[in-house]
Amino acid sequence: MNATETLAARIERGDRTALARMISWAENGDPRFAAELNALWPKVGRAWRAGVTGPPGAGKSTLVNELARVERTRGKTVGIVAVDPSSPFTGGALLGDRIRMDDRTLDPGVFIRSMASRGSHGGLARAAASACDVLDAFGFGTILLETVGVGQAEYDVLDAADTVVVVLCPGAGDGIQAMKAGLLEVADVLVVNKSDMPGAERLINDLTEAVHVRFTKRAWQVPVVAASAGTSKGIDDVLDAIAAHRAHVEAQGLEAARRRKRVEQVRHSVSEQLAERLWGPAGLRERVAAQLAEGASPHAIAAALLEEITRGLAKPAEARR
Amino acid sequence: MQMTTKKIRVLVGKPGLDGHDRGAKTVASALRDHGMEVIYTGLHQTPEAIAEIAAQEDVDVVGLSILSGAHMALFPRVRAELVKRGMAHVLLTGGGIIPMEDMAALESQGYAKLFGPGTRTEEIAVWIQGEMEKRWKAEGAQ
Ligand code: B12
Ligand SMILES: Nc1nc2c(ncn2[C@@H]2O[C@H](COP(=O)(O)OP(=O)(O)OP(=O)(O)O)[C@@H](O)[C@H]2O)c(=O)[nH]1
Ligand SMILES: [Mg+2]
Numbered sequence: 001m002n003a004t005e006t007l008a009a010r011i012e013r014g015d016r017t018a019l020a021r022m023i024s025w026a027e028n029g030d031p032r033f034a035a036e037l038n039a040l041w042p043k044v045g046r047a048w049r050a051g052v053t054g055p056p057g058a059g060k061s062t063l064v065n066e067l068a069r070v071e072r073t074r075g076k077t078v079g080i081v082a083v084d085p086s087s088p089f090t091g092g093a094l095l096g097d098r099i100r101m102d103d104r105t106l107d108p109g110v111f112i113r114s115m116a117s118r119g120s121h122g123g124l125a126r127a128a129a130s131a132c133d134v135l136d137a138f139g140f141g142t143i144l145l146e147t148v149g150v151g152q153a154e155y156d157v158l159d160a161a162d163t164v165v166v167v168l169c170p171g172a173g174d175g176i177q178a179m180k181a182g183l184l185e186v187a188d189v190l191v192v193n194k195s196d197m198p199g200a201e202r203l204i205n206d207l208t209e210a211v212h213v214r215f216t217k218r219a220w221q222v223p224v225v226a227a228s229a230g231t232s233k234g235i236d237d238v239l240d241a242i243a244a245h246r247a248h249v250e251a252q253g254l255e256a257a258r259r260r261k262r263v264e265q266v267r268h269s270v271s272e273q274l275a276e277r278l279w280g281p282a283g284l285r286e287r288v289a290a291q292l293a294e295g296a297s298p299h300a301i302a303a304a305l306l307e308e309i310t311r312g313l314a315k316p317a318e319a320r321r
Numbered sequence: 322m323q324m325t326t327k328k329i330r331v332l333v334g335k336p337g338l339d340g341h342d343r344g345a346k347t348v349a350s351a352l353r354d355h356g357m358e359v360i361y362t363g364l365h366q367t368p369e370a371i372a373e374i375a376a377q378e379d380v381d382v383v384g385l386s387i388l389s390g391a392h393m394a395l396f397p398r399v400r401a402e403l404v405k406r407g408m409a410h411v412l413l414t415g416g417g418i419i420p421m422e423d424m425a426a427l428e429s430q431g432y433a434k435l436f437g438p439g440t441r442t443e444e445i446a447v448w449i450q451g452e453m454e455k456r457w458k459a460e461g462a463q
Pocket of ligand 2: 055056057058059060061062063097100148149150193194195196197227228229230231
């Protein structure tokens with residue numbers, strides 16, 4: 001291999017080690033990542049990205065494995081990004097999703113990448129969307145993005161996926177909880193997994209009713225699909241539901257839909273990095289502490305800071321250089 | 322400044338038919354508790370599968386665990402599969418029931434260091450951190 005060849009060039013040649021390294025660069029905030037992704041950007045946008053989210057243990061990984069297996073029989077290649085939580089105390093993580101995807105390891109049409117959330121609170125890792133971009137550029141036709149096990153308030157997947165699949169299962173709270181959770185609102189497809197277990201019928205009925213009562217004005221009718229990933233049942237139905245949603249989005253205008261999501265991605269990314277720069281090495285904490293010691297109120301300090309920052313932003317670019 | 326998020330990524334693998342997984346799981350959890358991102362393969366992996374996972378995950382460290390006596394057959398095969406995938410640079414380590422002379426032999430075949438029964442997991446974690454610090458420092462100096 002040519003030592004000076006860029007990662008982007010190697011990825012265009014189908015080099016999986018380069019693909020893996022580029023995802024690491026995204027994860028580590030490596031300054032070289034941006035130029036490589038720029039070089040690949042014309043190739044990004046061909047894949048369909050399905051986000052798979054839901055509470056811990058609902059069967060997301062098992063379902064992703066099954067979806068990948070059946071997609072392969074349909075002639076598609078599959079890229080998978082699976083996020084597990086980092087410990088807030090040590091920063092370490094045990095990335096266990098891919099244990100459920102064991103039988104896909106040696107399939108050259110599948111690529112699986114585990115990611116730790118690294119302090120992101122929205123159910124994904126900060127680099128998850130970038131990893132999907134790289135897999136997309138590499139040429140995978142379907143991308144499956146598994147979030148960490150989520151509660152009632154982690155929705156980053158909404159901006160990273162074309163279709164959001166919410167996986168629920170019987171025994172983990174009743175229909176009322178499902179209605180309360182905003183999870184229901186981000187779903188394009190609802191899957192009741194573990195439908196081999198008691199209580200599945202009831203959950204399906206509750207969800208079907210909830211969806212019909214709440215989302216009557218929406219153009220897309222969210223389907224409720226029964227599946228049992230553990231016993232390979234209903235997998236085709238889930239894929240068909242994703243395909244139907246895709247057809248709907250494409251009919252409504254794919255470019256506009258994706259642009260809306262991209263705007264949100266940029267907004268998140270900028271807000272996060274801005275906060276890091278401000279509160280990281282700049283010594284703002286010390287300044288605020290000193291102001292507090294002088295008797296200023298937190299409210300007044302915050303207002304003055306915001307004023308200062310927006311004034312800086314409003315200056316023309318030349319003046320700042 | 323941007324490198325603050327870089328983490329040591331480790332694959333803990335169980336090649337072959339050996340069913341002893343207590344040690345592998347203990348080491349995996351200990352490394353996580355020392356701030357590393359750890360992928361555990363589960364039991365009964367082929368050398369090809371372990372190397373393929375290491376490549377897809379772009380790990381910095383591959384650690385193998387064997388208590389069945391098959392280490393002299395399996396450890397070199399895992400290394401060969403890693404090399405085949407352009408992963409010759411990973412830090413190779415492992416442990417289990419491995420006689421001293423076998424440890425010495427494997428350590429002359431690309432395995433940086435192997436650990437036997439009774440090793441404190443703290444010692445393993447600190448050793449990996451030290452090795453990775455050295456490597457990252459050398460890369461940064463280039
Ligand atoms: C517990 C045990 C079992 C349990 C395993 C439970 C489990 N899920 O793991 C059971 C009862 C199932 C079992 C079964 C068998 N066992 Co058994 N078992 C043991 C025993 C008593 C302890 C192993 C253990 O868990 N130790 C605790 C862990 C924490 O230590 P460890 O694995 O050594 O890990 C440490 C280091 O080795 C190192 N390390 C290990 N892995 C890794 C990985 C990395 C990356 C790193 C850096 C370090 C590292 O760090 C760890 C921390 O110090 C050992 C004897 C012994 N004293 O080791 C025999 C032993 C391993 N078993 C043995 C045998 C023969 C068997 C059986 C074939 C039948 C039998 N005769 O009992 C079956 C085979 C099972 C199978 N399918 O493979 C032999 C192996 C002989 C050999 N290699 O030549 C041993 C040595 C006993 C003996 N003296 O005969 N066994
Ligand atoms: N009965 C039954 N069990 C299942 C089914 N699907 C998954 N499971 C089991 O549910 C458990 C959790 O499965 P995972 O696929 O790891 O769930 P997950 O949602 O990915 O979990 P996290 O990533 O930890 O949030 C495992 O023990 C699976 O074997 C199913 O359809 N039926
Ligand atoms: Mg999972």
